[in-house]
Amino acid sequence: MAFELPALPFSYNALASRGMCQETLELHHDKHHQAYVTALNNFVEAKPELQGKSLDEIILAVKGDATQAPVFNNAGQHWNHILFWENLSPNGGAIPPALEAKIKEDLGSVEKFKEEFKKAAVSQFGSGWAWLVLAPNGKLAVTKTGNGSNPLAEGQGKALLGLDVWEHAYYLDFRNRRPDYITNYLDKLANYEFAEAQLQAA
Numbered sequence: 001m002a003f004e005l006p007a008l009p010f011s012y013n014a015l016a017s018r019g020m021c022q023e024t025l026e027l028h029h030d031k032h033h034q035a036y037v038t039a040l041n042n043f044v045e046a047k048p049e050l051q052g053k054s055l056d057e058i059i060l061a062v063k064g065d066a067t068q069a070p071v072f073n074n075a076g077q078h079w080n081h082i083l084f085w086e087n088l089s090p091n092g093g094a095i096p097p098a099l100e101a102k103i104k105e106d107l108g109s110v111e112k113f114k115e116e117f118k119k120a121a122v123s124q125f126g127s128g129w130a131w132l133v134l135a136p137n138g139k140l141a142v143t144k145t146g147n148g149s150n151p152l153a154e155g156q157g158k159a160l161l162g163l164d165v166w167e168h169a170y171y172l173d174f175r176n177r178r179p180d181y182i183t184n185y186l187d188k189l190a191n192y193e194f195a196e197a198q199l200q201a202a
């Protein structure tokens with residue numbers, strides 16, 4: 001069973017008034033994400049040892065193996081973008097009470113969480129991702145990963161939110177101003193309801 005590009009959970013112009021235009025979503029979802037899915041399917045077709053495995057299983061099977069880096073990168077990017085679309089919302093930015101309480105308990109305050117997340121996302125040199133995770137110790141933590149990697153591959157815990165900081169995610173809307181893209185995400189686009197649901201399910 002081949003991997004498939006999931007449909008966006010909102011229309012292509014749903015985020016246009018909140019800092020992510022239709023053209024960004026068309027290119028990012030239909031071209032970039034689709035390219036990762038296509039490449040991954042081609043690798044799986046050519047490698048019998050990967051067939052029948054789930055996406056998580058493939059990522060964990062090939063991580064750290066330099067000869068399998070192209071498989072890892074495309075599988076990781078498919079995993080990352082599935083979460084990314086779910087964690088954007090036309091009604092984003094509002095943090096539900098249970099998640100807010102957990103943020104305050106583990107990270108000090110909402111302001112401190114945002115500050116830490118911005119620092120991680122800005123300082124990810126080159127392409128990569130910033131994450132809010134439920135760490136293996138049961139506490140929230142902010143992390144970052146390079147290129148196609150993610151919290152699953154790096155044992156950082158369960159991902160609650162993930163922000164794509166590859167240039168393809170923000171260049172049309174924010175040009176080189178990655179910090180503004182991050183602030184806009186945290187205040188207007190982040191689907192904290194999704195993050196809270198992930199937390200409850202953990």
Ligand SMILES: [Fe+2]
Nearest residue numbers: 032164166169
């Ligand atoms: Fe992306």
